[in-house]
Amino acid sequence: MKLPLVYTAAALLAATLCFQGCADNTVQPGNTVTYNGEIQAIVFNNCQTCHSGATPAAGLDLTTFSNVHNSAANGNLIQRINNANSPMPPAGLMSASDRQKFADWQSSGFPEQ
Numbered sequence: 227m228k229l230p231l232v233y234t235a236a237a238l239l240a241a242t243l244c245f246q247g248c249a250d251n252t253v254q255p256g257n258t259v260t261y262n263g264e265i266q267a268i269v270f271n272n273c274q275t276c277h278s279g280a281t282p283a284a285g286l287d288l289t290t291f292s293n294v295h296n297s298a299a300n301g302n303l304i305q306r307i308n309n310a311n312s313p314m315p316p317a318g319l320m321s322a323s324d325r326q327k328f329a330d331w332q333s334s335g336f337p338e339q
Contacts, residue, residue, distance in 0.1 A: 259330040261291050261338045268324045269294055272315050295336050304328055 276283040288294050297303040306314040313319045
């Protein structure tokens with residue numbers, strides 16, 4: 227049985243709206259990426275295994291806003307998370323979405339909150 231065009235169009239529209247409502251982990255335009263809002267969780271999940279504790283790898287402790295900010299603004303943190311030849315974390319590049327959040331954070335001036 228062939229459905230009338232109006233029903234087909236309505237079904238396609240409903241499916242499109244449903245998929246647009248699905249959550250993703252990208253920051254919507256106009257929203258500022260902050261350390262407390264997004265970056266801290268990314269660093270915790272990807273960096274602090276090695277870069278924390280009494281003897282952090284390369285002497286780089288990434289457990290505080292100040293340390294992450296300093297490494298991103300004045301060090302090579304942003305370069306390393308985007309370097310496919312020598313990535314951080316060493317297991318491979320973070321997701322493109324997480325790396326974009328760092329770029330957006332940098333563009334916003336590294337806000338904490």
